[in-house]
Amino acid sequence: MAYSNKVVDHYENPRNVGALDKNDAQVGTGMVGAPACGDVMKLQIKVGADGIIQDAKFKTYGCGSAIASSSLVTEWLKGKSLDQAQAIKNSDIAEELELPPVKIHCSVLAEDAIKAAVADYRTKNSK
Amino acid sequence: MTLQLPIYLDSSATTKLDPRVLEKMMPFLTNEFGNPASRSHGFGWTAEAAVERAREQVASAVGCDSKEIVWTSGATESINLAVKGAALFYQDKGKHLITVKTEHKATLDTMRELERIGFEVTYLTPETDGLLDLTKLAAAIRPDTILISVMYVNNEIGVVQDVAAIGNLCREKGIIFHVDAAQAVGKVKFSLADLNIDLMSFSAHKVYGPKGIGALYVRRKPRVRLQPLIHGGGHERGFRSGTLPTHQIVGMGAAFELATQEMDSELPRIKYLRDKLLTGLQKMEEVYLNGDLEHRVAHNLNVSFNYVEGESLMMAVKDIAVSSGSACTSASLEPSYVLRALGRNDELAHSSIRFSISRFNTEEEIDYTVKLLQEKVTKLRELSPLWEMYKDGIDVANFEWSSHDTQRDVILH
Ligand SMILES: Cc1ncc(COP(=O)(O)O)c(C=O)c1O
Numbered sequence: 188m189a190y191s192n193k194v195v196d197h198y199e200n201p202r203n204v205g206a207l208d209k210n211d212a213q214v215g216t217g218m219v220g221a222p223a224c225g226d227v228m229k230l231q232i233k234v235g236a237d238g239i240i241q242d243a244k245f246k247t248y249g250c251g252s253a254i255a256s257s258s259l260v261t262e263w264l265k266g267k268s269l270d271q272a273q274a275i276k277n278s279d280i281a282e283e284l285e286l287p288p289v290k291i292h293c294s295v296l297a298e299d300a301i302k303a304a305v306a307d308y309r310t311k312n313s314k
Numbered sequence: 315m316t317l318q319l320p321i322y323l324d325s326s327a328t329t330k331l332d333p334r335v336l337e338k339m340m341p342f343l344t345n346e347f348g349n350p351a352s353r354s355h356g357f358g359w360t361a362e363a364a365v366e367r368a369r370e371q372v373a374s375a376v377g378c379d380s381k382e383i384v385w386t387s388g389a390t391e392s393i394n395l396a397v398k399g400a401a402l403f404y405q406d407k408g409k410h411l412i413t414v415k416t417e418h419k420a421t422l423d424t425m426r427e428l429e430r431i432g433f434e435v436t437y438l439t440p441e442t443d444g445l446l447d448l449t450k451l452a453a454a455i456r457p458d459t460i461l462i463s464v465m466y467v468n469n470e471i472g473v474v475q476d477v478a479a480i481g482n483l484c485r486e487k488g489i490i491f492h493v494d495a496a497q498a499v500g501k502v503k504f505s506l507a508d509l510n511i512d513l514m515s516f517s518a519h520k521v522y523g524p525k526g527i528g529a530l531y532v533r534r535k536p537r538v539r540l541q542p543l544i545h546g547g548g549h550e551r552g553f554r555s556g557t558l559p560t561h562q563i564v565g566m567g568a569a570f571e572l573a574t575q576e577m578d579s580e581l582p583r584i585k586y587l588r589d590k591l592l593t594g595l596q597k598m599e600e601v602y603l604n605g606d607l608e609h610r611v612a613h614n615l616n617v618s619f620n621y622v623e624g625e626s627l628m629m630a631v632k633d634i635a636v637s638s639g640s641a642c643t644s645a646s647l648e649p650s651y652v653l654r655a656l657g658r659n660d661e662l663a664h665s666s667i668r669f670s671i672s673r674f675n676t677e678e679e680i681d682y683t684v685k686l687l688q689e690k691v692t693k694l695r696e697l698s699p700l701w702e703m704y705k706d707g708i709d710v711a712n713f714e715w716s717s718h719d720t721q722r723d724v725i726l727h
Contacts, residue, residue, distance in 0.1 A: 190629070198629060204697055221715035222700060223660040225623055225649075229699035246699040250625035254697065 190251055191285035197255035202262050205244040207231040215308025219299040226253045226293065230300035232264055232272070234308055240264045240272060245300075252290040256280050256297035269305050321634045321679045325520075325672035326469050326497060326614060331565070332522035332673075338568040339524065342561035350558045351549060361560045368567025375570035376495075376514070377505025378531055384553045385563055388528035389496035390420040392515035393463075395530055395554065396492045397424045399540030400461050400513065401433055404490065408458030412436045414446055415655040417465050421494055425463075442657050443606035444473035452483060461490045466498035466514075470637075470652040470668055471605030472614025474502055481510030490538060496520055496528075500573025501581070501611040506531060512538045516570075518562070522673065523569030527562035530554075576673075584671050585612035587680045591669060592617075594684030598691055600704070604653055604666055613671040618653075618662040619687075621701040621710070622694045627665060630690035634683050637668040659711060661700070 190198070206229075209216045214233050220226040226249035233242040243261040247254045259280060264272055280286075280294035322330070342364060350365045352358025366380070373380040386392045401411060413425055415437045425435045436454045440446050446464060455462075462484055464475050477493050484491035492513040498504070500521050506514065514531040518524055532538055532553065546555030592615055595601050600620035619627060624638045649663030658666075669683070695701040700710050 198626070201697060206702065218699065222664075222710065223715070225625075225660075225664050227699050227715075229702075246697055246702060248621065248698045248700045249623050251629045253623075254626060 193259075193284050194252055194255040194286070197258040197284070198251040201245075201254060201258040203242075203244050203258065204246065206246065207233055207242065207244050212311055213308075215304040215306070215311065217300045217303025217305075217307055219303050220249070220296050222248065225249060226296055228253065228257050228296055228300040230257060230260065230297075230304045232304045232308060234269065238268055240267050240269070249293065249296075250290070252284065252286055252293040253296060255284050256286075256293045257300065259283060260297050260301060264301065269308070272301055273305055275301055317678055317682055319633045321675070321683060323669045323671060323675065323679075323683065324635045324637055326472075326668065326670035327637060328519045328525065329522045329672055330674060331524055332569065332572060334572065335523055335565050335568045339561045339565040342564050346560070348560075350560055351547065361558075364560055365558055365563050368563045371567035371571040372516070372529055375499065375574040376516070376531065377507045379534065382506075382531050382534055384530045384532055384550045385558055386528045386530055386554055387526055388519070389418075389494065389515045389517035390528075391554075392517075392528050392530035393418075393420045393492070393494055394424050395540060395543055396513040396515060396532075397421065397461065397463055398428065398543060399553075400490050400492070400538065401428050402541040403539045404460045405433075408456075408460045409433045410436070410456050410459045411461045411463070412438065412451065412454050412459060413463045414438045414440055414465070416440050416444060416468055416470075416652045417463065418469055418494060418496070421463055421465070439655055443609075444468060444471050444604075444652075444656055445606055445609060446475055446480070448476065448479055448483065451480065455483075455487055455489065459487070459489050461492060463492040463494065465494040465496075466504075467495070467501060467611050468605070468652065469497050470650060471616045471656075472497075472611045472670075473605045474498075474609045474611060476609075477504075477511060478509055484512075485510040497611070499570060500577055501613065503577065506533075512536075513540075516566075518566035518569050521569045521573045524562050524565040527559060527566045529566065580673050581612045584673070584675075587671050587675060587677060588612055588615050588669075590677070591615055591671075591680050591684060594680075595687060598688060602662055604656065604658065604662075615669040615671075616666060617669075618658065618666040619691050620662060620665060621698045621704055622665045622691055623698075624649075624664045624666065626694060627667065627690065630694060631667075631686055633686060637670075638666065661710070 207214045216231045218229045229246045231244045232240045235241045243264040245257040245261050247257045277294040277298040348357025348361040350361040369380040369383050373383050481491050490512045493511050494515045496517040512533045517528040544555050549555050602618045604616040628638045653663040703710050
């Protein structure tokens with residue numbers, strides 16, 4: 188199958204691969220997908236006292252489009268507020284990476300990962 | 315010799331035409347264009363002689379009489395003719411057939427079609443090594459079983475079934491036995507003269523011959539009858555009408571002759587390359603061989619790279635042409651049904667790669683492949699949250715995965 192140049196670029200040079208300390212109160216972790224479905228994304232954000240995302244890291248098990256989708260959102264997340272982060276839509280990701288219809292689910296998963304990471308951060312810091 | 319990329323390691327999908335085969339075919343694509351069915355002039359006689367010589371070559375390669383060979387367009391058609399033809403002819407004796415879940419789709423879909431028109435089919439599950447347990451086969455036989463179809467060599471995992479023993483069982487019970495041997499010629503030594511097999515399907519393009527030509531062996535003693543599927547001019551003793559493609563047939567004859575003649579010198583070299591590939595890949599952790607190693611053709615290797623997703627792995631190894639057990643091209647991800655039938659979990663089924671080595675591969679190519687895989691698998695594992703979990707001692711298989719139903723989301727978008 189043919190991938191767009193952007194997918195290939197993110198796949199070959201993934202940005203922000205790695206892990207943050209999930210026990211850190213500043214860090215929100217989202218893990219979505221399931222191995223049985225062929226995709227698992229782990230997305231982590233580190234939020235500053237000002238409520239702005241300072242850092243984002245990912246690890247993804249999945250096809251090239253899934254890796255590219257998660258790599259892209261780590262770039263987008265940095266510098267955003269949590270509300271701005273949650274406003275990222277899967278269609279934005281799909282459009283940026285020129286994903287074909289059969290790969291839209293990768294962008295959906297990336298959106299879910301953002302929501303899960305933000306939710307985790309909010310739960311941790313709700314007290 | 316410099317290394318040419320990409321490296322073709324997908325000879326179970328199809329093989330490159332051997333130049334020696336092409337040479338034999340060429341006259342029949344140019345000056346010798348006659349119709350082998352033309353009886354009234356030399357053009358026809360020349361073509362007919364070439365077709366009959368090729369029939370002898372195929373027959374002697376598989377150990378049968380040339381009168382038992384029927385030309386078809388490939389193994390798919392042979393399987394259809396064998397299974398449907400026998401089922402339709404013998405339906406008054408019974409309507410039950412038996413096959414195995416790991417068969418090629420050509421067999422499975424033919425069986426499904428027969429179910430649709432009123433036959434009953436039992437699909438046996440092989441053991442986890444891919445081999446069929448004969449006691450389970452014997453237990454599945456019913457008084458109304460008319461046909462059993464089992465492949466000789468599996469196209470994905472390369473395991474070799476004991477068709478001799480299955481044949482004896484079938485003969486004893488008076489059941490017709492069809493064997494899909496598309497992947498067996500030139501890979502395993504056999505002679506139909508020594509086997510209780512009634513029908514056997516062949517294809518040329520898996521054996522360095524041309525695509526679009528195959529043959530069906532139809533036993534004469536004891537005689538097996540078939541209802542033809544393609545009607546017309548009564549070619550091939552009425553089993554399969556249609557003008558014979560002389561050049562393709564000549565190619566198949568030459569290819570089968572070469573394959574059986576060169577097997578003894580070729581297979582040890584191919585097996586050496588395969589074993590070198592396996593040893594190299596197994597230097598990595600969490601690499602699993604799919605299918606039994608001992609009852610296996612020399613050129614096949616099917617391995618799963620745990621915690622690495624199949625399609626991204628395929629993307630990473632663009633320099634080699636291989637097949638993946640995972641088809642992630644549709645919204646509903648479907649791992650290989652063959653690996654699933656072996657009881658492989660989804661992750662392992664998804665991360666499988668089939669390497670199939672041909673007579674044209676070199677040791678240099680295998681060394682390159684080992685290095686490439688070591689490098690790319692390591693890179694993808696660094697990216698994999700599952701690998702991280704595994705390294706942290708978390709049991710990935712029994713982890714409670716969130717119930718995000720992305721598949722359903724896809725349909726809504
Ligand atoms: C085991 C097996 N059976 C049948 C076939 C179909 O053969 P053909 O391509 O000649 O129709 C193949 C090839 O894909 C095969 O591997």
